[in-house]
Amino acid sequence: MTYQRILLIGINLLSTLLAFFVSISALKKCKESGMAAKFLALSMAGTAIYAFFYAMELAYNTINLIYTWVKIEHIGIQIIAPFWLLFSLSVNGRQKWISRTNVVLLFIIPVLLVISAFAGWMHANPRLTPNVPFPTFYYDRTIWSWTGIIYISICLAISFILFATMSLKASRPFRKQALILLLGSIVPWVGMLMTQLGLSPYNLDLTPFTISISGIIYLFGFDKYQILDITPMAKDIIFESMGEGVLVLDNHNRIIDFNPMLCRIFTECSDDVIGLEIQEVFNPYPALLTMVNENNSDPIEMKLTHQNSVAYYRCILLPLINSHKETVGKIVTFHDFSETENLIQQLQKLATLDNLTGIYNRRHFYELASKEIARAKRHNGHLALLIFDLDDFKLINDKFGHSAGDAVLIKVVNIFAENLREYDIVGRFGGDEFLILLPETDLNTANKIAEKLRNLLEKTAIPFEEHSFHITASFGVAATSLDQDIPFEELVRRVDEAVYDAKDAGRNRVCVYTNHTNDKKVPL
Numbered sequence: 001m002t003y004q005r006i007l008l009i010g011i012n013l014l015s016t017l018l019a020f021f022v023s024i025s026a027l028k029k030c031k032e033s034g035m036a037a038k039f040l041a042l043s044m045a046g047t048a049i050y051a052f053f054y055a056m057e058l059a060y061n062t063i064n065l066i067y068t069w070v071k072i073e074h075i076g077i078q079i080i081a082p083f084w085l086l087f088s089l090s091v092n093g094r095q096k097w098i099s100r101t102n103v104v105l106l107f108i109i110p111v112l113l114v115i116s117a118f119a120g121w122m123h124a125n126p127r128l129t130p131n132v133p134f135p136t137f138y139y140d141r142t143i144w145s146w147t148g149i150i151y152i153s154i155c156l157a158i159s160f161i162l163f164a165t166m167s168l169k170a171s172r173p174f175r176k177q178a179l180i181l182l183l184g185s186i187v188p189w190v191g192m193l194m195t196q197l198g199l200s201p202y203n204l205d206l207t208p209f210t211i212s213i214s215g216i217i218y219l220f221g222f223d224k225y226q227i228l229d230i231t232p233m234a235k236d237i238i239f240e241s242m243g244e245g246v247l248v249l250d251n252h253n254r255i256i257d258f259n260p261m262l263c264r265i266f267t268e269c270s271d272d273v274i275g276l277e278i279q280e281v282f283n284p285y286p287a288l289l290t291m292v293n294e295n296n297s298d299p300i301e302m303k304l305t306h307q308n309s310v311a312y313y314r315c316i317l318l319p320l321i322n323s324h325k326e327t328v329g330k331i332v333t334f335h336d337f338s339e340t341e342n343l344i345q346q347l348q349k350l351a352t353l354d355n356l357t358g359i360y361n362r363r364h365f366y367e368l369a370s371k372e373i374a375r376a377k378r379h380n381g382h383l384a385l386l387i388f389d390l391d392d393f394k395l396i397n398d399k400f401g402h403s404a405g406d407a408v409l410i411k412v413v414n415i416f417a418e419n420l421r422e423y424d425i426v427g428r429f430g431g432d433e434f435l436i437l438l439p440e441t442d443l444n445t446a447n448k449i450a451e452k453l454r455n456l457l458e459k460t461a462i463p464f465e466e467h468s469f470h471i472t473a474s475f476g477v478a479a480t481s482l483d484q485d486i487p488f489e490e491l492v493r494r495v496d497e498a499v500y501d502a503k504d505a506g507r508n509r510v511c512v513y514t515n516h517t518n519d520k521k522v523p524l
Helices: 003-028 035-059 063-091 100-106 108-119 143-169 172-196 207-224 260-265 286-293 338-352 362-378 393-400 402-418 443-458 488-504
Strands: 123-128 137-141 245-250 255-258 300-306 309-321 327-336 383-390 425-430 433-439 461-464 467-470 473-479 510-513 521-523
Touching: 003 035, 003 207, 035 063, 035 207, 063 100, 063 108, 063 123, 063 137, 063 143, 063 172, 100 108, 108 143, 137 143, 143 172, 172 207, 245 260, 245 309, 260 327, 286 300, 286 309, 286 327, 309 338, 338 362, 362 383, 362 425, 362 433, 362 488, 383 402, 383 443, 383 488, 393 402, 402 425, 402 433, 402 443, 402 461, 402 467, 433 443, 433 488, 443 473, 443 510, 473 488, 488 510
Parallel strands: 473 510
Antiparallel strands: 123 137, 245 255, 245 327, 300 309, 309 327, 383 433, 383 473, 425 433, 461 467, 510 521
């Protein structure tokens, strides 16, 4: 075996190790760099297969065995270019092109070429080159071999254009990374052209060696310039995988792009909506359309229902500006603040509601009542207030415990709430004493409502465990007057006096506070 042959076998085995090492290094970066690293790893894995079996081809002398290695080489050869193209698309942020359908279409020709290689359709008249220091495989090209050459050239040419465009458009911090990627894409193309044009010594295939050189360039880029760690070259990190929904529009409000998170927020999003105007897709969301159409930079909030849950999003509209400071479109971001909103609602609930009965607590009831009195005054309307106090409630607590007392309070509130109007306001005054505000209700009507509630409670049996309670309540009633400006505190004082009169008169009755004849309290 000549020294030239040993040297070339050694170079290809070294290329195999380099390609394998680059493949492993790229796989380790998948977490940070997404699909770009995965596609590069697969392309370099194909190079490792190609280089190893080409070394095997160079190591043997018989045509049959060499031809066997050539066929196996094509498993690696045919996956290098399509995965390289997918790598260049990923790095350039063109993930929308990498759909499942497009990937399947991209690999149809490589699969057919592998089949043709094993079937013997690709290599016509296979033979060994004469008059060289060692035998090398030679053959006449067929339509299949020309198809492979053209297909690989197209993939490499597109990749070169993508990397060249990136290097021209890249901002200063990322220009070196872009140039590293461009250089790595040129080298294998040069090796393939030299081989196909017969410019390589001894009719050798320089492609696996030159691709391995690209691997060395990228290894340098990994270490020195973090070529797969920079966000503009791994769009799937900041755009495809970011936690906020992002919608990209052009100046005519047509949908240009969006990230996967937006698809989780809006079921309307799919590849089919690219190019459509925003109103065609987001018509059910008028607030969003208004913000976009009016170029309103003020944030808006949207409440969306997802299956059985409600989510809250804060939407912000930003201009999309190119490197020439020109506005070329708009970006809408959707920030999910559901957790914060739900926490605020829970705090508001704790601050406004009675923990036991779920009705308004005394402080919030006073706030609502003051607003209702002001509204009644503006519109010259009536307003009435009831207070009811459960009779002998302490006996239940003393005899059956506070759990029984709590059950009674909850049941009484539920009974009354079911028999009041939707806009009536119920609050807990304290202990077993409750308030009911009746908007747009005069004194006579309020008296009838109180009597209805008293009678309903008297006839209702309230179960608790094995017990059943019959309980009554004493009611006090007062109302605002059209000819008097009565503060709410005064109204509470009057109705409180009325309920004490009802207690003094024997309980289980309604007492109305009137301002006739020296403000006399009249039990009914």
